[in-house]
């Protein structure tokens with residue numbers, strides 16, 4: 001019998017999930033991907049992965065797929081849907097299905113739950129949030145992540161789980177922070193308001209390493225970890241680093257908060273009325289105008305050995321190269 005770890009990844013075809021699949025293969029795991037029949041599998045093509053196209057709606061199907069699993073990395077989730085119900089379905093109901101199915105699998109060692117810094121909400125300039133901070137989500141996405149964490153904790157007597165809370169994640173295959181790179185490529189470095197804004201960002205490769213450490217550490221069951229950058233960034237600095245990575249001269253545009261809220265208002269109308277995929281809606285306008293999205297990852301560093309290994313300069317450079325290679329920029 002093989003002594004490989006048998007790991008299942010939900011959301012395996014997405015941005016974070018596909019990088020985790022790559023990492024687990026490198027680590028010698030037998031990797032199983034939970035996808036759905038409609039999933040775009042471009043990032044899994046040609047890889048040593050066993051596909052299960054059952055999706056996450058049926059506990060019975062999940063239970064059959066999870067047979068023999070040691071680790072389940074529950075990465076699937078929704079970050080951008082027009083309704084609160086959509087967030088609950090994508091982030092809470094699916095997690096309940098995964099936990100329920102996992103609770104019937106005798107071989108399970110751990111379920112890794114992918115929450116978000118959105119669960120705690122923002123910090124003040126110079127401050128941070130950590131695992132002891134109160135949960136103050138400011139939008140339906142963050143509320144659904146709090147509810148997702150609670151579901152995992154409700155199963156703690158039946159399934160061992162560990163929760164990770166990443167801040168913003170960037171790197172090859174990302175389509176969200178990509179909008180920032182596109183703006184720089186067009187010659188514009190956009191800043192939200194006139195006051196400084198701080199944030200954590202994590203390269204996806206560092207994140208998946210932290211996820212692996214969190215899932216496989218013998219003492220981390222029942223724990224929560226932030227997995228963010230050691231460095232604290234602001235928009236001006238990020239604009240400058242991206243401009244260097246792209247070798248582009250940029251104009252810095254500072255957009256006043258009230259303009260951001262107006263754009264968010266109209267974005268919200270388009271999203272609610274026509275289901276359009278907009279960059280800014282009411283909630284996202286509020287999010288990007290908050291002073292700090294910096295999280296403190298000291299607990300993960302101390303207990304898991306987690307660390308940021310990719311500087312923002314290196315990370316932006318290699319990400320831009322990847323976007324160019326793929327013809328995205």
Ligand SMILES: NC(=O)c1ccc[n+]([C@@H]2O[C@H](COP(=O)([O-])OP(=O)(O)OC[C@H]3O[C@@H](n4cnc5c(N)ncnc54)[C@H](OP(=O)(O)O)[C@@H]3O)[C@@H](O)[C@H]2O)c1
Pocket residue numbers: 010011012013014015016017035036038039040055056057075076077078079089090094114115116117165166167168169170176
């Ligand atoms: N990216 C970030 O900056 C960031 C930051 C903090 C936390 N997170 C969390 O990290 C996780 C992954 O995010 P990501 O950026 O990799 O997103 P992504 O690229 O959009 O991938 C989402 C994945 O979830 C799957 N999924 C969504 N709804 C599903 C459903 N109802 N049934 C089955 N599969 C479903 C998608 O499958 P399909 O392709 O079939 O839709 C896809 O594989 C999420 O839980 C997110 O909340 C992300």
